[in-house]
Amino acid sequence: xxxxxxxxxxxxxxxxxxxxxxxxxxxxxxxxxxxxxxxxxxxxxxxxxxxxxxxxxxxxxxxxxxxxxxxxxxxxxxxxxxxxxxxxxxxxxxxxxxxxxxxxxxxxxxxxxxxxxxxxxxxxxxxxxxxxxxxxxxxxxxxxxxxxxxxxxxxxxxx
Amino acid sequence: xxxxxxxxxxxxxxxxxxxxxxxxxxxxxxxxxxxxxxxxxxxxxxxxxxxxxxxxxxxxxxxxxxxxxxxxxxxxxxxxxxxxxxxxxxxxxxxxxxxxxxxxxxxxxxxxxxxxxxxxxxxxxxxxxxxxxxxxxxxxxxxxxxxxxxxxxxxxxxx
DNA sequence: TATTGTTATACTCTATAACTATA
DNA sequence: TATAGTTATAGAGTATAACAATA
Numbered sequence: 001x002x003x004x005x006x007x008x009x010x011x012x013x014x015x016x017x018x019x020x021x022x023x024x025x026x027x028x029x030x031x032x033x034x035x036x037x038x039x040x041x042x043x044x045x046x047x048x049x050x051x052x053x054x055x056x057x058x059x060x061x062x063x064x065x066x067x068x069x070x071x072x073x074x075x076x077x078x079x080x081x082x083x084x085x086x087x088x089x090x091x092x093x094x095x096x097x098x099x100x101x102x103x104x105x106x107x108x109x110x111x112x113x114x115x116x117x118x119x120x121x122x123x124x125x126x127x128x129x130x131x132x133x134x135x136x137x138x139x140x141x142x143x144x145x146x147x148x149x150x151x152x153x154x155x156x157x158x159x
Numbered sequence: 160x161x162x163x164x165x166x167x168x169x170x171x172x173x174x175x176x177x178x179x180x181x182x183x184x185x186x187x188x189x190x191x192x193x194x195x196x197x198x199x200x201x202x203x204x205x206x207x208x209x210x211x212x213x214x215x216x217x218x219x220x221x222x223x224x225x226x227x228x229x230x231x232x233x234x235x236x237x238x239x240x241x242x243x244x245x246x247x248x249x250x251x252x253x254x255x256x257x258x259x260x261x262x263x264x265x266x267x268x269x270x271x272x273x274x275x276x277x278x279x280x281x282x283x284x285x286x287x288x289x290x291x292x293x294x295x296x297x298x299x300x301x302x303x304x305x306x307x308x309x310x311x312x313x314x315x316x317x318x
Numbered sequence: 319t320a321t322t323g324t325t326a327t328a329c330t331c332t333a334t335a336a337c338t339a340t341a
Numbered sequence: 342t343a344t345a346g347t348t349a350t351a352g353a354g355t356a357t358a359a360c361a362a363t364a
Contacts, residue, residue, distance in 0.1 A: 007256045008223030009266040015221050015232040020213060023284065024292050024304060025194040031307040032191035034314035035184040051354085054179060062174050064167030068322065073174040077356060082324060097166045104322040104363045107168040125182065132313045133183050136306060144306035145183060147299055148190040154291045155193035210331085227345060236333060241347060263340045263345040 028151070035132055042128040046121045047091075051076070053121055055084050056110070059094050060118045064107040066099075093117060187310070194291055201287040205280045206250075210235070212280055214243050215269070218253050219277045223266040225258075252276060 020026045036050065043053050051074070058073055059065065065073075071081040085108065088094045093114035096106040110118065133141055179185045195209065202212050210233070217232055218224065224232075230240040244267065247253045252273030255265040269277065292300055 007254065007266065007268050009256050009258045009260075010223050011225050011228060011258075011264070011266065012221045012223060015217065015224055015228050017217060017220075017232055019216055019220055019281075024288060024300070024307075025198055027304060027307045027311070028187075028191045028194055031310040032187045034311050035187055038314055039184055049353095057178055058174065058176060061176075061178055062171045064169050064171060065174055066170050066322075069170060069174050073176055076354095078323070079325080079357085080355060085323095095166065097168050099168045099170075101168075102322085102364070105170070106323075107166065107170065109166050122178075129183060132310060135313070136309055140302065140306055140309075141183070143299065143302045145186060147295060147303035147306070148183075148186045150295060150299075151190040151291060152186070152193050154294070155197055208330095225345075235331095237346070238334085238348075239332060244346095261341070261345085265346075 038128055038132060039125070042124050043121060046117060046124070048117075048121055052084055052087060053125075055081075056088060056093060056114060056118050057122075059088070059108045060110045060115055063109050064097075066105045066107065068105070070108060088114070197287055197291060198284070201283050202280060205276060205283070207276075207280055211243055211246060212284075214240075215247060215252060215273060215277050216281075218247070218267045219269045219274055222268050223256075225264045225266065227264070229267060247273070 039050055043049065046053075048056070054074055055070060058070055062069070062073075067081055067085060068078060070085075071078045074081070076084075085094070085096065089096055092111055095109050095111060097109055099105050099107050133144075136144065198209055202208065205212075207215070213233055214229060217229055221228070221232075226240055226244060227237060229244075230237045233240070235243075244253070244255065248255055251270055254268050254270060256268055258264050258266050292303075295303065
């Protein structure tokens with residue numbers, strides 16, 4: 001199909017994305033991608049991905065929680081959580097313990113190695129956050145945090 | 160492997176994610192996910208995904224740009240852009256025009272239908288942005304925008 | 319019947335190597 | 342030789358259906 005105006009076959013010297021830049025959602029996504037990329041690098045030395053780090057933190061902070069509870073907290077489908085828990089268990093960072101009162105569920109608990117790795121990773125993550133957000137003034141940071149919370153609240157029950 | 164403390168086999172009544180909530184990056188990701196989910200719903204009636212909408216906007220605003228330029232602007236690998244351009248071309252929203260001076264490259268141009276769809280979608284996207292960010296005060300919104308820009312700048316050349 | 323964990327599967331998004339045709 | 346577009350492919354991440362064991 002021919003375009004409905006004269007075809008422009010000369011390439012622009014500079015591509016303009018002004019219209020997209022005007023969207024706060026676009027800026028939000030770019031900022032989120034930037035932070036996630038930096039976080040991924042931060043966690044790499046610990047052989048953790050963002051999703052395995054999140055799972056490990058939640059198990060450390062909530063000893064005995066079930067896979068269903070963990071999946072709900074992470075907003076991940078149960079089948080997808082299985083491989084994550086498999087990996088953490090294989091690395092002996094957490095254990096799957098049978099619950100005597102309900103033999104369907106596993107109680108997840110962090111091992112000493114798991115808690116240690118979690119501590120080390122958290123220290124690196126704090127440095128990562130300081131690197132990215134530390135150059136903002138305290139007030140700017142808290143306004144950013146409030147603004148983000150507001151956005152999350154607009155869409156209830158979103159991950 | 161046995162955990163290194165007494166195993167807790169009682170499930171917590173409430174799962175705490177306080178430690179993750181304390182991270183600005185975590186909040187940023189949740190906010191971004193929430194906005195993207197809402198944007199996806201917003202674009203669905205136009206049969207556009209976020210990535211096809213982005214491509215369409217850039218072609219409309221930069222007539223004649225090449226696929227390489229578009230890929231660079233979107234921070235998408237060239238091979239992955241092919242299917243996006245294929246789809247927009249098949250739907251006769253854009254055209255691939257041969258460039259006489261360099262027969263390797265295609266100049267991308269929006270059709271009238273493409274520009275019309277882009278206009279309609281933009282109107283819906285503006286409403287979506289108003290729905291999510293409109294309840295913030297003007298000053299809060301601009302502080303959020305500045306904070307996000309700052310974050311993006313910390314990681315140069317990030318999508 | 320309903321729930322927990324699991325398997326299998328599929329679909330999207332993304333990343334890389336290698337090809338073709340042009341320059 | 343280098344570049345634009347393409348093909349094939351592989352890896353994440355995510356979603357659904359269906360099953361076994363248990364309640």
